[in-house]
Amino acid sequence: MIRTIVTGTDTDVGKTVFAAGLSQALKASYWKPAQAGLDGETDSQAVARLAPEARVLPEAYRLNTPCSPHEAARVDGVAIDDAALSLPQVDGPLVVEGAGGVLVPYREDLLAADLFAKWNLPAIVVARTALGTISHTLLSIEALRARDIAVTGVAFMGDAEPVAEGAITRIGQVAHLGRLPRLDPLDAGTLAAAFAANIRMDLLA
Ligand SMILES: Nc1ncnc2c1ncn2[C@@H]1O[C@H](COP(=O)(O)OP(=O)(O)O)[C@@H](O)[C@H]1O
Ligand SMILES: [Mg+2]
Known part of the structure:
Protein backbone atom coordinates (compact mmCIF):
# COMPACT_ATOMS: atom_id res chain seq x y z
CA MET A 1 0.00 0.00 0.00
CA ILE A 2 1.41 3.36 -1.00
CA ARG A 3 1.90 5.95 1.70
CA THR A 4 4.14 8.71 0.44
CA ALA A 20 -3.77 15.05 -7.22
CA GLY A 21 -2.97 12.68 -10.07
CA LEU A 22 -1.51 10.18 -7.63
CA SER A 23 -4.35 10.53 -5.12
CA GLN A 24 -6.90 9.93 -7.85
CA ALA A 25 -5.03 6.93 -9.27
CA LEU A 26 -4.80 5.38 -5.78
CA LYS A 27 -8.15 6.66 -4.45
CA ALA A 28 -5.94 7.84 -1.62
CA SER A 29 -6.35 10.14 1.31
CA TYR A 30 -4.57 13.45 0.63
CA TRP A 31 -3.16 15.61 3.42
CA LYS A 32 -1.59 19.06 3.28
CA PRO A 33 -0.18 19.59 6.78
CA ALA A 34 0.11 23.36 6.53
CA GLN A 35 -1.50 25.59 3.92
CA ALA A 36 0.15 29.01 3.80
CA GLY A 37 -1.97 31.43 1.79
CA LEU A 38 -5.76 31.20 1.76
CA ASP A 39 -6.63 33.62 -1.06
CA GLY A 40 -7.72 31.76 -4.17
CA GLU A 41 -7.76 27.98 -4.43
CA THR A 42 -5.91 26.13 -1.68
CA ASP A 43 -3.95 22.97 -2.45
CA SER A 44 -6.63 20.84 -0.78
CA GLN A 45 -9.31 22.51 -2.90
CA ALA A 46 -7.26 21.94 -6.06
CA VAL A 47 -6.89 18.26 -5.17
CA ALA A 48 -10.62 17.94 -4.47
CA ARG A 49 -11.27 19.39 -7.93
CA LEU A 50 -8.58 17.42 -9.81
CA ALA A 51 -8.98 14.13 -7.91
CA PRO A 52 -12.69 13.53 -7.36
CA GLU A 53 -12.08 10.09 -5.85
CA ALA A 54 -9.48 11.25 -3.35
CA ARG A 55 -10.41 11.78 0.27
CA VAL A 56 -9.08 15.20 1.20
CA LEU A 57 -8.21 15.42 4.91
CA PRO A 58 -8.34 18.75 6.75
CA GLU A 59 -5.08 20.68 7.03
CA ALA A 60 -3.47 20.88 10.48
CA TYR A 61 -2.74 24.58 9.88
CA ARG A 62 -4.47 27.08 7.63
CA LEU A 63 -2.36 30.23 7.57
CA ASN A 64 -3.26 33.44 5.81
CA THR A 65 0.01 34.61 4.30
CA PRO A 66 1.43 32.98 1.14
CA CYS A 67 4.99 32.49 2.40
CA SER A 68 7.09 30.01 4.36
CA PRO A 69 4.90 28.33 7.01
CA HIS A 70 7.19 29.54 9.84
CA GLU A 71 6.64 33.15 8.82
CA ALA A 72 2.96 32.69 7.93
CA ALA A 73 2.42 31.26 11.43
CA ARG A 74 4.26 34.19 13.03
CA VAL A 75 2.11 36.69 11.13
CA ASP A 76 -1.07 34.92 12.28
CA GLY A 77 0.19 34.56 15.86
CA VAL A 78 -0.03 30.77 15.61
CA ALA A 79 2.41 28.39 17.35
CA ILE A 80 3.27 25.42 15.16
CA ASP A 81 3.11 22.35 17.36
CA ASP A 82 4.72 18.99 16.59
CA ALA A 83 1.74 16.99 17.85
CA ALA A 84 -0.64 18.75 15.45
CA LEU A 85 1.70 17.76 12.63
CA SER A 86 1.49 14.06 13.45
CA LEU A 87 0.64 11.89 10.50
CA PRO A 88 -3.12 11.35 10.29
CA GLN A 89 -4.22 7.82 11.11
CA VAL A 90 -6.04 6.60 8.02
CA ASP A 91 -6.60 3.21 6.46
CA GLY A 92 -5.49 2.85 2.88
CA PRO A 93 -3.15 4.84 0.67
CA LEU A 94 -1.97 8.26 1.85
CA VAL A 95 -0.43 11.15 -0.08
CA VAL A 96 1.10 13.97 1.98
CA GLU A 97 2.09 17.19 0.21
CA GLY A 98 4.79 19.26 1.87
CA ALA A 99 4.95 23.03 1.65
CA GLY A 100 7.48 24.41 -0.83
CA GLY A 101 10.79 22.53 -1.00
CA VAL A 102 12.67 20.10 1.22
CA LEU A 103 14.21 22.57 3.69
CA VAL A 104 11.26 24.93 4.10
CA PRO A 105 10.83 25.85 7.79
CA TYR A 106 7.59 25.11 9.63
CA ARG A 107 9.41 26.62 12.62
CA GLU A 108 13.00 27.81 12.69
CA ASP A 109 13.82 24.53 14.44
CA LEU A 110 11.57 22.32 12.31
CA LEU A 111 12.26 21.98 8.60
CA ALA A 112 10.05 20.09 6.15
CA ALA A 113 12.61 17.29 5.89
CA ASP A 114 12.68 16.94 9.70
CA LEU A 115 8.94 16.27 9.58
CA PHE A 116 9.36 13.80 6.72
CA ALA A 117 11.94 11.89 8.79
CA LYS A 118 9.58 11.77 11.79
CA TRP A 119 6.76 10.48 9.63
CA ASN A 120 9.06 7.77 8.30
CA LEU A 121 7.53 7.75 4.82
CA PRO A 122 9.36 7.68 1.49
CA ALA A 123 9.37 10.82 -0.64
CA ILE A 124 8.71 11.54 -4.29
CA VAL A 125 10.55 14.63 -5.55
CA VAL A 126 8.67 16.71 -8.12
CA ALA A 127 11.05 18.64 -10.35
CA ARG A 128 10.77 20.96 -13.31
CA THR A 129 12.47 19.93 -16.50
CA ALA A 130 13.43 23.57 -17.16
CA LEU A 131 16.94 25.04 -16.91
CA GLY A 132 18.35 24.95 -13.38
CA THR A 133 16.63 21.75 -12.40
CA ILE A 134 19.72 19.53 -12.18
CA SER A 135 21.26 21.24 -9.17
CA HIS A 136 17.93 21.89 -7.43
CA THR A 137 16.90 18.28 -7.78
CA LEU A 138 20.24 16.78 -6.72
CA LEU A 139 20.34 19.11 -3.71
CA SER A 140 16.84 18.04 -2.70
CA ILE A 141 17.73 14.36 -2.99
CA GLU A 142 20.91 14.87 -0.92
CA ALA A 143 19.02 16.66 1.82
CA LEU A 144 16.43 13.89 2.00
CA ARG A 145 18.99 11.10 2.06
CA ALA A 146 21.04 12.94 4.70
CA ARG A 147 18.03 12.39 6.98
CA ASP A 148 17.60 8.75 5.92
CA ILE A 149 14.41 9.52 4.02
CA ALA A 150 13.93 7.04 1.18
CA VAL A 151 13.63 8.77 -2.19
CA THR A 152 11.22 6.78 -4.34
CA GLY A 153 12.16 8.77 -7.41
CA VAL A 154 11.78 12.01 -9.32
CA ALA A 155 8.60 12.98 -11.16
CA PHE A 156 9.25 15.59 -13.83
CA MET A 157 6.88 18.35 -14.90
CA GLY A 158 7.10 20.15 -18.23
CA ASP A 159 8.54 19.64 -21.69
CA ALA A 160 10.86 16.67 -22.22
CA GLU A 161 14.51 17.55 -21.44
CA PRO A 162 16.29 14.21 -21.82
CA VAL A 163 19.74 15.61 -20.99
CA ALA A 164 18.65 17.10 -17.66
CA GLU A 165 16.38 14.17 -16.78
CA GLY A 166 19.14 11.68 -17.58
CA ALA A 167 21.77 13.61 -15.64
CA ILE A 168 19.55 13.72 -12.55
CA THR A 169 18.68 10.03 -12.60
CA ARG A 170 22.28 8.90 -13.21
CA ILE A 171 24.14 11.32 -10.93
CA GLY A 172 21.47 11.09 -8.23
CA GLN A 173 21.12 7.31 -8.66
CA VAL A 174 17.39 7.80 -8.49
CA ALA A 175 14.39 6.40 -10.32
CA HIS A 176 12.69 8.39 -13.08
CA LEU A 177 9.00 8.13 -12.24
CA GLY A 178 7.88 9.72 -15.49
CA ARG A 179 7.05 13.19 -16.72
CA LEU A 180 3.75 15.02 -16.93
CA PRO A 181 3.54 17.41 -19.86
CA ARG A 182 1.86 20.79 -19.46
CA LEU A 183 -1.87 20.09 -19.79
CA ASP A 184 -4.24 22.54 -21.39
CA PRO A 185 -6.87 22.32 -20.15
CA LEU A 186 -5.86 20.89 -16.81
CA ASP A 187 -8.85 19.12 -15.29
CA ALA A 188 -9.65 15.83 -13.58
CA GLY A 189 -10.07 14.03 -16.90
CA THR A 190 -6.92 15.29 -18.64
CA LEU A 191 -4.86 14.75 -15.49
CA ALA A 192 -6.05 11.18 -14.96
CA ALA A 193 -5.31 10.33 -18.60
CA ALA A 194 -1.85 11.96 -18.58
CA PHE A 195 -1.00 10.35 -15.27
CA ALA A 196 -1.95 6.88 -16.49
CA ALA A 197 0.00 7.36 -19.73
CA ASN A 198 3.16 8.89 -18.28
CA ILE A 199 3.73 7.97 -14.63
CA ARG A 200 5.42 4.72 -13.65
CA MET A 201 3.03 3.48 -10.98
CA ASP A 202 4.96 0.19 -10.99
CA LEU A 203 7.95 2.02 -9.46
CA LEU A 204 5.89 3.52 -6.66
CA ALA A 205 4.77 0.38 -4.93
N1 LIG B 1 1.12 19.43 -15.86
C1 LIG B 1 0.56 20.62 -15.73
N2 LIG B 1 -0.24 21.13 -16.69
C2 LIG B 1 -0.79 22.34 -16.54
N3 LIG B 1 -0.64 23.13 -15.47
C3 LIG B 1 0.14 22.68 -14.48
C4 LIG B 1 0.76 21.42 -14.54
N4 LIG B 1 1.49 21.25 -13.41
C5 LIG B 1 1.31 22.35 -12.68
N5 LIG B 1 0.49 23.22 -13.30
C6 LIG B 1 0.06 24.54 -12.81
O1 LIG B 1 1.20 25.22 -12.30
C7 LIG B 1 0.90 25.88 -11.09
C8 LIG B 1 1.79 25.32 -9.98
O2 LIG B 1 1.48 23.94 -9.81
P1 LIG B 1 1.23 23.33 -8.37
O3 LIG B 1 0.91 21.89 -8.57
O4 LIG B 1 0.24 24.14 -7.61
O5 LIG B 1 2.68 23.52 -7.74
P2 LIG B 1 3.21 23.36 -6.23
O6 LIG B 1 2.22 22.50 -5.50
O7 LIG B 1 4.55 22.74 -6.37
O8 LIG B 1 3.30 24.75 -5.67
C9 LIG B 1 -0.59 25.68 -10.84
O9 LIG B 1 -1.28 26.77 -11.35
C10 LIG B 1 -0.89 24.41 -11.62
O10 LIG B 1 -2.24 24.34 -12.03
MG1 LIG C 1 1.15 22.77 -3.76
Missing part, protein backbone atom coordinates in the same frame (compact mmCIF):
# COMPACT_ATOMS: atom_id res chain seq x y z
CA ILE A 5 5.31 12.27 0.78
CA VAL A 6 5.19 14.44 -2.33
CA THR A 7 7.85 17.09 -2.07
CA GLY A 8 9.65 19.11 -4.69
CA THR A 9 12.55 21.30 -5.61
CA ASP A 10 10.58 24.48 -4.99
CA THR A 11 7.16 26.00 -4.75
CA ASP A 12 5.07 26.08 -7.95
CA VAL A 13 6.81 23.09 -9.52
CA GLY A 14 3.65 20.99 -9.75
CA LYS A 15 3.53 19.12 -6.42
CA THR A 16 -0.20 19.66 -6.02
CA VAL A 17 -0.95 18.57 -9.58
CA PHE A 18 1.21 15.46 -9.20
CA ALA A 19 -0.27 14.71 -5.76
